[in-house]
Amino acid sequence: MSTTVPAWAAADSYADALRTGRGPLFLRRDDGWLLPLEVERWCARADRVDLTVLDRCEGAVLDVGCGPGRLVAELAARGRTALGIDVSETAVARTRRLGGQALRRSVFEALPGEARWGTVLLMDGNIGIGGDPRALLDRVARLLAPDGLLIVETAPVDVDERARVRVVGIADGHAGGSPFPWARLGTPALLRYAHGWAKVDQWTAGGRRFAALRSRTASSSAEPPKRTAVISSQRTRKPSGDSPVANR
Numbered sequence: 001m002s003t004t005v006p007a008w009a010a011a012d013s014y015a016d017a018l019r020t021g022r023g024p025l026f027l028r029r030d031d032g033w034l035l036p037l038e039v040e041r042w043c044a045r046a047d048r049v050d051l052t053v054l055d056r057c058e059g060a061v062l063d064v065g066c067g068p069g070r071l072v073a074e075l076a077a078r079g080r081t082a083l084g085i086d087v088s089e090t091a092v093a094r095t096r097r098l099g100g101q102a103l104r105r106s107v108f109e110a111l112p113g114e115a116r117w118g119t120v121l122l123m124d125g126n127i128g129i130g131g132d133p134r135a136l137l138d139r140v141a142r143l144l145a146p147d148g149l150l151i152v153e154t155a156p157v158d159v160d161e162r163a164r165v166r167v168v169g170i171a172d173g174h175a176g177g178s179p180f181p182w183a184r185l186g187t188p189a190l191l192r193y194a195h196g197w198a199k200v201d202q203w204t205a206g207g208r209r210f211a212a213l214r215s216r217t218a219s220s221s222a223e224p225p226k227r228t229a230v231i232s233s234q235r236t237r238k239p240s241g242d243s244p245v246a247n248r
Ligand SMILES: C[S@@+](CC[C@H](N)C(=O)[O-])C[C@H]1O[C@@H](n2cnc3c(N)ncnc32)[C@H](O)[C@@H]1O
Pocket: 006, 008, 009, 042, 043, 064, 065, 066, 067, 068, 069, 070, 071, 085, 086, 087, 088, 091, 105, 106, 107, 108, 123, 124, 125, 126, 129, 130, 241, 242, 243
């Protein structure tokens, strides 16, 4: 498999789980430790905990690593401008089927509405994308409009971990897909990494933890992304990397 194909996109077990709406599915560290992935919840409708996040969203919303799209679909149903991006073709297809707009693209590639998004979401552990939280926060700062809002779901425990993991389904046995870098952060660790960000809120709901941050760095344009601009950028592209390093 080409090293430029992000591991999530190439993981058959992830695509199968999204198609069936069922796990079990895990991220497995090299030492064998397993982090369960909540596929059933991701494939269900947005729940009351998700709504605590969506109610805080401002302006046009970019859901990074949108998975099967429950949040984008709920925002669309509310008449909000929202775009999901994900490297997994199955995730993007499912998001569109639910009525959400989605693009197959890595967060580290060029995206529509750069420096104009009102809110960026990093839900369900997606602060782990790329395995380098500082690089991801820098990238998100460049996506947001000046004073834009970032909402991050953090780990329910105080952890600051970077590891190589594989997506592992029941059918994979001990093999799993290709390894890729991932990070897991509790709120204290997130706040340590978030230089140049101001914490505006932090809350717990249904055992899940969240933090809302505002970038102190002004980006280049204050104009919100237009719905048409989002739609016209919905062509399918082959993502070029799971890691920010691959795009520099
Ligand atoms: C932990 S799952 C979260 C799932 C999701 N939030 C949901 O509602 O189902 C991580 C998601 O991020 C996507 N992803 C991984 N690397 C990415 C990248 N570089 N850019 C965009 N999405 C990425 C994966 O394909 C996967 O769908």
